[in-house]
Amino acid sequence: MGATKTRGPTKRPSAVIIGGSMAGLFSALLLRRAGWDVDVFERAGAELSGRGAGIVTHAELYEVLQDAGIDRQAAEVGVSVVGRRVLGADGSIVGELALPQVLTSWGHLYGLLREALPAERYHHGRALSRVEEVADKVTAHFEDGSSASADLLIGADGIFSTVRARLAPDVVPSYVGYIAWRGLVDEVDLSAGTREALLEYFAFALPDGEQMLGYPVAGADNSMARGRRRFNFVWYRPAAADAALRDLLTDVDGVEHQLSIPPSRIRPEVVASMRSDGRRLLAPQFAEVVEKTGQPFIQAIQDLETPRMRLGRRVAILGDAAFVARPHVGMGVTKAAGDARGLVDALAAHPDSLDDALAAFEAARLRYGAAVIRRARELGAYMQAQILTPEERTMAERHRRPEAVMAETAVATGIAA
Numbered sequence: 001m002g003a004t005k006t007r008g009p010t011k012r013p014s015a016v017i018i019g020g021s022m023a024g025l026f027s028a029l030l031l032r033r034a035g036w037d038v039d040v041f042e043r044a045g046a047e048l049s050g051r052g053a054g055i056v057t058h059a060e061l062y063e064v065l066q067d068a069g070i071d072r073q074a075a076e077v078g079v080s081v082v083g084r085r086v087l088g089a090d091g092s093i094v095g096e097l098a099l100p101q102v103l104t105s106w107g108h109l110y111g112l113l114r115e116a117l118p119a120e121r122y123h124h125g126r127a128l129s130r131v132e133e134v135a136d137k138v139t140a141h142f143e144d145g146s147s148a149s150a151d152l153l154i155g156a157d158g159i160f161s162t163v164r165a166r167l168a169p170d171v172v173p174s175y176v177g178y179i180a181w182r183g184l185v186d187e188v189d190l191s192a193g194t195r196e197a198l199l200e201y202f203a204f205a206l207p208d209g210e211q212m213l214g215y216p217v218a219g220a221d222n223s224m225a226r227g228r229r230r231f232n233f234v235w236y237r238p239a240a241a242d243a244a245l246r247d248l249l250t251d252v253d254g255v256e257h258q259l260s261i262p263p264s265r266i267r268p269e270v271v272a273s274m275r276s277d278g279r280r281l282l283a284p285q286f287a288e289v290v291e292k293t294g295q296p297f298i299q300a301i302q303d304l305e306t307p308r309m310r311l312g313r314r315v316a317i318l319g320d321a322a323f324v325a326r327p328h329v330g331m332g333v334t335k336a337a338g339d340a341r342g343l344v345d346a347l348a349a350h351p352d353s354l355d356d357a358l359a360a361f362e363a364a365r366l367r368y369g370a371a372v373i374r375r376a377r378e379l380g381a382y383m384q385a386q387i388l389t390p391e392e393r394t395m396a397e398r399h400r401r402p403e404a405v406m407a408e409t410a411v412a413t414g415i416a417a
Contacts, residue, residue, distance in 0.1 A: 012037045013347075014150040016140050018128050019157030020044070022106075022333050023319025025113035026340035027154050028121065029068035031195075036122060036346050039148060041140065043157070045125035047114075052184060053106040054232030055328035056410040064337035070112055077112070078104030079216045079224050084202045086402040087283035091197070095402035099411075101202060104219040105184075105232065109333065128162040131315060138314040139291045152354065153315045154343070156336075159304055161321035167311035173302040173324060175259060178383045179248065180301060180327065181235040181274055183293035186219065188227060190292065194285040198231060204405055207281040211236045211383070213409065214289060233289050234327065235278075236383055248298055263297035271296060297374070301326050301380070305373050309362045316343060316358055323369035325376035330410025335372055339365050379408060 013036050017024045020042030028038045057078055066075070080102050086095035114122070131153060139149040155163025159173050187199060197203070205212040214233035218224055239245045249257040251265035269375035278290035290296070306414060310316050319336035325326045346361035347354075382396040398404050 006274045010138070013152070014038070015154060016041065016138070016148045016150040017156055018140060018163050019155065019161070019319075019321070020122060020124075021156070021158065021319075022110065022113065023156035023158075023321070023336035023340060024154070025117060025158055026064060026068060026337045027111065027318065027343065028117055029070075030064070030340050030344040031347075032117075032121075033067070033069060034348060037150075039120045039150075040117065041126040041128070041142070041148065042122065042124055043127040043162075046239045047124070051185040053105055054184075054215060054234070055104045055109060055333050056215075057102045057104060058331070058334045058412050060412070061334040061337050064334075064341050065112075067341060068113070069116055076108065076218075076224055079103040079218060079229055081202050081215060082200050084204070084406040085197075086204045086406060087197065087285060089205075089207070089281075089283060090226065091284045093197075095406055097403075097406040099202070103202070103215045103217055103232070105230070106333075108218045111222070120265050124211045128157070128166075131163060131166055131312070133312050133314055138312065151314065152347075153312075155311070155315065155317035155321045156319050156340075158320045159302065159324045161317060163311070163315065164306070164317055164321050167315060168306065168308065171304070171306045173259070173304040175241055175245070176301050176303055176380070176383075177238060177328065178236055178243065178301050178380075179245070180299040181237065181290075181296050182233065182299055183290070183291055183296035184217070184232050186231045187216065187231060189280070190231065190288060194288050197285045198289070199226075199229070202410070203286075204402070204409070205283045205286050206400065206402065206405065209238060209383070210281070210285050211405070212282055214286065231289055232294070233283075233286065235286075235290070236380075238302075238383060246301065246311045249300070259300040259302065261298055264296050266296075268300065299327075301383075303373060303377070305370065307366075309365055309369075310358045314354060316361065318343060318365065322365075323373055325372045326380040327376075328379035329372055329376045329411055331372050331376075331412070334412075335369065338368065342368075 015038045017040045020040045024040050028040050031038045035065045083098040085093050088094040129141045132139045137149045138153040139147050141147045155161050199216050202215045212235045216229045217232045219228040219230050249261045252267050278287040306322045309322050318339035342365045343361045347356045350357035382400050
């Protein structure tokens with residue numbers, strides 16, 4: 001009988017992930033648990049931190065967190081609210097809905113994900129220059145002259161994705177005619193009456209043609225305890241793409257920015273005008289929140305919808321690099337998590353064919369991304385400067401009613417792929 005030939009160790013599949021925020025971290029953690037060798041490359045030279053955005057959680061997000069190795073029971077994800085309410089212009093309650101939910105902050109969730117990834121697998125200060133596919137490898141070339149090769153490259157680098165810009169330059173975000181003022185204020189800085197009205201709820205106010213919403217999130221020290229939380233607000237306001245938006249995005253030195261502006265560069269008179277409008281238009285409780293927020297920031301609301309999520313034989317994009325929906329659906333982070341899980345599931349289902357895996361991933365997540373975009377447009381129709389059809393006018397009026405606003409904003413229902 002001849003000798004039995006022993007097989008050598010099978011090489012682990014490898015991935016390079018461009019972008020070290022939520023989508024990139026979810027992708028990295030899920031791939032590592034599936035047996036992949038993974039490195040994450042982030043253009044920022046320092047740790048991502050201090051972002052003021054609040055995040056609405058959904059059941060799918062918890063499922064993916066569990067899949068990524070983060071135990072919801074062991075790690076507090078966010079702050080619970082008992083329900084929703086709408087405040088009138090005089091501060092009275094004009095609508096209430098029992099809808100328990102958990103809200104978190106970008107910084108807290110990012111910290112949980114970042115801590116779960118080994119530090120040596122996360123590389124700062126690596127801005128992508130170009131992508132090269134040769135034979136059975138894909139290579140990311142960085143501006144500092146370094147490079148990294150792998151079996152798969154994932155573009156998880158956000159709405160202004162360099163991966164997408166290099167491989168699908170025709171796919172760009174579009175401004176939709178309104179902005180959001182956003183900010184965080186420490187719970188302890190608010191009056192007792194405002195805390196009572198807002199801090200246990202997902203709350204809304206509905207000035208004519210605008211919408212204000214807010215909810216509690218973890219405090220600066222990630223504390224969920226009463227008295228140590230923060231209140232996160234989002235105030236949607238029309239801003240025409242010409243003079244109004246240009247004025248908002250012209251900084252303290254007179255420099256015009258395109259669709260975003262660093263918070264510290266916002267002109268003091270712009271912030272002062274916004275606070276004055278708050279006192280004039282908002283429920284007093286929300287006006288106080290706006291008044292006491294130290295550094296509010298501006299988010300230009302944009303749509304991004306890609307016709308493809310596979311951009312090469314070995315390249316895929318996901319998260320905000322592929323689809324960005326208006327925040328009314330509250331699905332951005334959950335969608336990124338779902339994209340990452342969808343990709344890893346497709347790779348597991350087609351272990352011998354990357355081509356088949358990427359095709360399956362793209363087919364499934366394109367449908368879902370388009371459905372989220374569609375729903376977000378419906379919910380944001382009332383904010384459009386020009387509503388062109390009777391159907392859109394009807395939809396806009398529906399989503400102006402307090403009952404509809406409470407029942408439909410930032411919930412997963414109504415999204416059908």
